[in-house]
Amino acid sequence: MGPLSILSEFPEWMNLLIAFVIGIGFGFALEQAGFSSSRKLAGMFYGYDTTVLKVFFTAAIVALAGSQLLSFFGLLNLKLVFVNPYYMNATIIGGVIMGAGFIIGGFCPGTGISALSIGKIDAMFYLLGGMFGAFLFAETYPYILTLANENYKGPMRIDEWMGVSSGVFTLILIVVAVALFWIAELAEKKFKRADITNEI
């Protein structure tokens, strides 16, 4: 029964080895998807390439539905899986800053690491900028404590907030994702840029 490392009390080296192996899978999947290309990622925001949406939603649904199936068959205790805490103001403002960074830099941190791993020099600059951003945050942290911690809601869950079961919410998400995939396929035709997609 999972989570294995918590319930079986794995030694630290084994946890770190698992992290490393999962990281290999993560980096492999991102690169295979084409997330090592900033022009492919940017296509999401101009419509000529919507890979980001397809990969992102498919992955979220596979992990969500998969974890619920494992839980249903008694193989995974979801109460022991980390649920992200919700700091309302920080999440919204942080998200808006991240979106600006995405379109300015062409990557998010994970895809920047993916691009670095195959030799993209722009990704190296992106990650150096990222390190500068983390440094700036640490140094300005004492001045933004209020913003960072305002409206704390705890590890709030969306299915509970909407008053539906997790299964029903998963079904709703699948329907929404399929509709988005359909729109994405249409967008790729309407905003087609063969000059860009042939290069990336």
Add this chain to the structure above:
Amino acid sequence: MGKRNYMNPYLAGVLLGLVLLAAMFFSGRGLGASGGIKYTVVALVGAVDKQHAMESPYYSKYFENGERPLKNWLALEVFGMVLGGFISGALSHRLKLKIEKSPKISNKKRLAFAFLGGAFFVYGAQLARGCTSGAALSGMAVLSVAGFVTMIAIFGSAYLFAWFFRSLWI
């Protein structure tokens, strides 16, 4: 050299989802990326100015009880990511040192904006307690409101700003 083929996006999504599911099953947590960048900075600051790190309310928590910032789950996962990406690039013949950019802008401009974008993104990720991987994707997989709000905020904001920065890309 012929056209490089990427994996079908839906198939790549299934693969990524299974990796995330493995992280949940084995370690009871999701994936992450910006955290790895943060730990690198914490380790660097600790190496350059230990006193500053110990006195700072931000850095000091990563050195409590003799802990080492690079010896944790996220840091190791990010080292693995670099190897995994390299293996994928090698198998698909995509390993190449290059600056990828629109032909309409100079190398210098691309690199300057890449640096700036990275600084914005990771600053925002520290504030929001996670990036596209750790907050949005992993958060959505455990049904956290934070995950869904992060996803909507990142993509909504990027669409809003896309018009202003279109000359960088199209």
